[in-house]
Amino acid sequence: MITHIVLLRFPDNMPGARIDELLAPFLRLPEVIPGLVAVSAGSNTSPEGLHNxxxxxLVMQFSxxxxxxxxxxxxxxVRLAEPLVAALAHGVGDVAVFDLESGDR
Structure with a gap:
């Protein structure tokens, strides 16, 4: 199993409704992409203040x-990622991706 973690730094002045509009379609990707088991999306709720x-x-689980x-x-x-990245002030510079592999070793 692969856990694919995508962190996004939207501009401070971007309305929450626009962010939701960009993220919501990703939740439906398991319906059309084989091996994509689950997707969750949302805002940071950590009390640590280390979000930078x-x-x-987005968190995605792949088989x-x-x-x-x-x-x-x-x-x-690609169709969903292009407008998402375009909405970020610094494009892919405002994206961090981290993948974890779990399972039998």
Whole structure:
């Protein structure tokens, strides 16, 4: 299992409704991308104050690294990622991605 974590740093003045509009379609991707098991999205709720401006994120569960890799170039993902990245002040500079692999070793 691969856990794909995407942290996003939206501009401070971006309305919450616009952020929701950009993130919500990702929740439906498991319906169209094989191997994508689950998606959650939302805002940071940590009380630690260590977000470094990354106040929103997506967490995705993939069956395998091969499924994750196929997702990266899947047309449905690309179609959603392009406007999301364009809405960030510094494009991909406002995105952090971290993947964890779990399972039998």
């Amino acid at each position: 401006g990354y106040r929103h994120g 395998s690294a091969l499924d994750r890799d196929a997702y990266l170039t899947h047309p449905a993902h």
